[in-house]
Amino acid sequence: MGRIKNRLLAKIFTRFPFLLRGYFQRRGLRGDSAIPWTPLKKDLRDCKVAIVTTAGVHLKSQQPFDMKDKKGDPSFREIPANIPTSELMITHDYYDHKDADKDINIVFPIDRLKEMREAGEIKAVADINIGFMGHIDDRLLSVLINKTAPEAGKRLKAQGIDIVILTPG
């Protein structure tokens, strides 16, 4: 029953995103005062780019995100660039991903990045991109901030990524 309710709410919030403001206002979490800052020192055409999404994207062969825990799931999945998008799927009950199921590029623009690489607009696409499921709440937010997000960042850094583009669901 919980999943049906979440999906219904997701349809409403997808259509009327401003309603989310009230829904989440009390839980609002402000970033601490110092905003991290890493200026880009290269031209775009010399940059290796990765996607990090919270839209719930993962490989069909990977374990889906946990939809039973109401607090969410702060884990992430590594998504290789060199697979067809037909091998990807979305597990996320908190937004309506009907359109993204048709064309995953609207949340995970991997084909578009490959086209930009072919056109010479960027140097490379990350071999491994990162998929989170963005519904994360309460105590699991601290797992995200202190553990899984920094771990994802380290794996991107180890690949020599210059730019990360982040997309919500």
Added chain:
Amino acid sequence: MCNRSVALIQREIEKIGISTIGISIVRRFTEEIRPPRAVFLKWPLGHPLGEPFKARQHTTILRRSFNAIKEIKEPGAIIDLPYKWKSKDWEDQS
């Protein structure tokens, strides 16, 4: 919620020393979490790059996002992109 957690993740990645740009659909959350850089689109949830199979639309949003990395000089700034949802401007493409 995606639009909040994505900005929290962005901050952690930038902290590690990678330049980041976030696409925001719920401006209020982005203002609260304050990731280093964002572009905002008043589009429905689940559609940060736009409509299915509108490749030129997706690429336009990507280019504007990458440009924003250089354009934004002040940490926490949000650039409002001028594209309306389901605008007819995109209808001349497949």
